[in-house]
Amino acid sequence: MLRDRLVGAWRALLDAAYPRDCVFCGEPAGPEGYVCARCLARLPLARNPACERCGAESPVPGSHGFLCPDCLRHPPAFARAHVVARYAGPVRDLIHLFKYHRGLWLRDDLGDLLAAHYLACVAPLGVAFDAIVPVPMLRAKERRRGYNQALLLAEALAARVGLPCRARYLRRVDTGVVSQTRLRRAERLRNAEAAYRAAHPRHLAGKTILLVDDVITTGATCDACARLLRRAGARAVHVLALARPLME
Ligand SMILES: [Zn+2]
Numbered sequence: 001m002l003r004d005r006l007v008g009a010w011r012a013l014l015d016a017a018y019p020r021d022c023v024f025c026g027e028p029a030g031p032e033g034y035v036c037a038r039c040l041a042r043l044p045l046a047r048n049p050a051c052e053r054c055g056a057e058s059p060v061p062g063s064h065g066f067l068c069p070d071c072l073r074h075p076p077a078f079a080r081a082h083v084v085a086r087y088a089g090p091v092r093d094l095i096h097l098f099k100y101h102r103g104l105w106l107r108d109d110l111g112d113l114l115a116a117h118y119l120a121c122v123a124p125l126g127v128a129f130d131a132i133v134p135v136p137m138l139r140a141k142e143r144r145r146g147y148n149q150a151l152l153l154a155e156a157l158a159a160r161v162g163l164p165c166r167a168r169y170l171r172r173v174d175t176g177v178v179s180q181t182r183l184r185r186a187e188r189l190r191n192a193e194a195a196y197r198a199a200h201p202r203h204l205a206g207k208t209i210l211l212v213d214d215v216i217t218t219g220a221t222c223d224a225c226a227r228l229l230r231r232a233g234a235r236a237v238h239v240l241a242l243a244r245p246l247m248e
């Protein structure tokens with residue numbers, strides 16, 4: 001489209017006039033994003049063994065995957081959660097900028113991170129995904145913030161890996177419940193399930209879904225969303241998140 005070409009030309013001009021500086025070290029970051037290659041290589045990606053089901057990363061380095069006690073006791077409704085990075089240090093800073101400080105200019109960098117992880121770790125599993133679905137946000141909250149960061153990430157990933165993004169497959173409803181982390185697991189899951197609705201089964205029947213979120217905290221949200229999607233007919237749900245804190 002002409003508009004895209006104009007925007008592209010304008011951006012190239014801007015890049016030449018004002019080279020982008022890396023958000024971490026201030027050195028020129030190159031034309032593609034706002035994190036330079038050196039800082040990108042230093043991000044705390046999830047490198048320790050992780051739970052093969054929920055993606056929680058062990059604080060202890062080693063070479064083998066495992067199942068965490070939570071997943072052994074209560075297997076989640078999703079087949080697997082894939083986590084790109086450890087929610088710490090510079091990754092946490094990036095996500096905070098993106099999420100709470102209108103750092104929309106980071107969308108391409110974060111989209112690249114997600115897509116790289118997808119291609120390296122998810123695609124080789126050979127799962128044929130029908131759609132990418134972002135974890136939805138309350139409409140009032142989304143209006144206040146101006147965007148849903150999970151939706152932006154899902155769209156960025158979808159564009160990079162050639163899958164459709166279907167935000168309407170899940171909806172967030174207001175239950176008035178705010179804080180989740182202090183509750184017991186069963187209550188957390190019940191609250192989380194009440195806070196979302198899946199699309200009509202005719203949209204979901206037999207579909208394999210990749211659910212995308214920015215950060216997995218307790219896992220209850222993804223578990224609940226996956227449960228609702230499957231109850232509505234989805235065949236399987238995988239999760240891909242940018243980050244998750246180290247397992248305690
Ligand atoms: Zn840098």
Ligand SMILES: [Zn+2]
Pocket residue numbers: 051052053054055056067068069070071072
């Ligand atoms: Zn687990």
